[in-house]
Amino acid sequence: MPPRGENLGFLAKLLAAQLTAGRIKLWRRVFFGALLLVAALSLVIPNHHPHFGYDKYPLFWTIFGLGVGLAMVLTVKKIIQPVIKKSEDYYGDL
């Protein structure tokens, strides 16, 4: 809870109120619902100008976003960073 006497603006109150378990669950549902909606819309709305060949197939960008996102984070955090990671003051600049 905010300290007593602190005068919160409407935006601060609104944001603070979103951190209850119920609200988080609601926002998660909204997020997944929106994802389903945009994926469904990509099946309905045709791509008149495919640039890459494969992007003429439905759901190409859906799979591209998810696949590249997963692959990139895993590659960076699990393969690249362990190799190049040093202590924060490795160069003695701090």
Added chain:
Amino acid sequence: MATSSFFHPSVAFLMMAVILPFLPGNRRWKWLLLLPPLAAIYAAFNNPVGDHLSLQWLGQTLKLGHVDKLSSIFAQVFAIMSLAGLIFSLHVNDKGQHVAALLYVAGGFGCLLAGDYLSLFAFWELMSLGSTFLVMLNRTRESVLAAFRYFLYHTIGGLLLLAGVLLRYRLTNSFDFGPIASSGATIADWLILSGFCVNAAVVPLHAWLPDAYPRGTVTGSVFMCAFTTKTAVYVLARAFPGWEILAIAGTIMAIYGVLFASMENNARKILSYHIVSQVGYMVAGIGVGVAMTLNGAAAHAYAHILYKGLLFMGAGAVLYATGTQRLDELGGLAARLPWVMVFYMVAALSISGMPLFNGFVSKTMTIAGAAESGWFWVALGLELAAVGTFISVGLKLPYFAFWGGKPTDWQRPLKPIPANMYAGMAILAILCLAQGVYPDILYRYLVFQEAVHEFHPWTSWNVIQALNLLGFSGLAFYVLRKVIAPHKALNLDFDLFYRLIGRMALFFVCRPLAFFDNIWTNVWNAVGLRILKALGRLTNVFDKKVIDLIVDGSARDVKRVGQLGALIQNGRLQQYLGLATFIALVILAIVWYC
């Protein structure tokens, strides 16, 4: 100063930089800081196309006021950004920081309007000086060391440019600054290109940027993120359009930047790596070199300056309020800094290319242009980088700074953020949204108007494609949010090699050169000194008998000059740089009025 309604924006910034130290200290002087950007905005929108302000110097004609469509669009956004940046920094009482920013911005405008390589080089170096101070004036050991490295590196970049310019003069007998054909390019052109690439942060010459920008002052980095790399983009667009190597280099930059941003912990370092990535889009557009991608590069530079300035303002405001920019030490701040979060998110969605925000109308133009002109891999690489951009700047940074799965952090003491910082952020946020909703206010200023009509960002498919790409990369973040959680670490980058080269140079100076210097000193002591002493005795007699009678007083003058020289030579780099800038300005003034 003005010829037929032309006004050079640098003049206003330079004048303010010169008079500011002498203004009385009651802080009312701060409002005067807004005059140069306002004059610059007026000039940027009203300067007539053509060559203005020619100056004869050392037998050369310096063209200081070359105005065309390309320089105008960059001048507009530079002017707007300088206004927002100065409003954001109005609370700063340190006049030194303001002078550094004014000199730096003056250098930026000078580069934009330079019609020849000599003027370009002079303003290029002024930018380098101003920005060095913006890092150094953070006044921590870390910042001062970073400023030294930054200055050293940009001096090398500047020397590459100068070598290229002088060689080119020998070959072509001209300092004219215009497009260079990639076929038949000489070594001089490659040297100029590499000098430009240092400032454009082209991988692997980029590591100065994530080294210096996170260590600048809160307000100084807001200026730096906007001007140095975009000036480089401008000079590349002017001199090297259609150089295919730039298309490849740009794509590498776009991907490399997001990879490093994904693993960083320091908020402003994440944003710095994203400068490398976003400038990659522009460099790639210039390299592809068709009308649509050249338009795309300029449009993206415009949009980028606005949202990147806003991103650095947001991250800077968090640093200002909390005293840290490390994400692992933040979290739970959304309700504590609600408006900072909102403004940051406007910028984050802009850089990610979300519909309604300006990245959506600029980024897609370069990608579409590259794909339609047969640069398949470039376009795909840029789409790939867009996914990484949303994950690291659009989600990771705000998630761990403002939420991080933590409850609201009511205990943390926060330094109140001054109203002027909010005002600076609000201006840029409004512009990011306005350009996204009405792309025409950006497109109407682009160079190739016929290509503008071939591209329509707001089609239903483009919107659905962007929402799918970003939405599902958001899902990837949601799934892996624990994996991507940042931790304290230093990730090795190419500056490891710069430091290694620096050490080797130092070793070379300390060991072999010092060895020869010692031998020379011995020889001199044995032979040279004896001859000198003998001569000295002779002149001593002459001095006592003749000179003392005539010019005794001159000895005292020489002593005074010597003492002054000793005062100046104190080994403090910042004073050398300040003095050099002052002398350069005095010489410019003398040349101007004589």
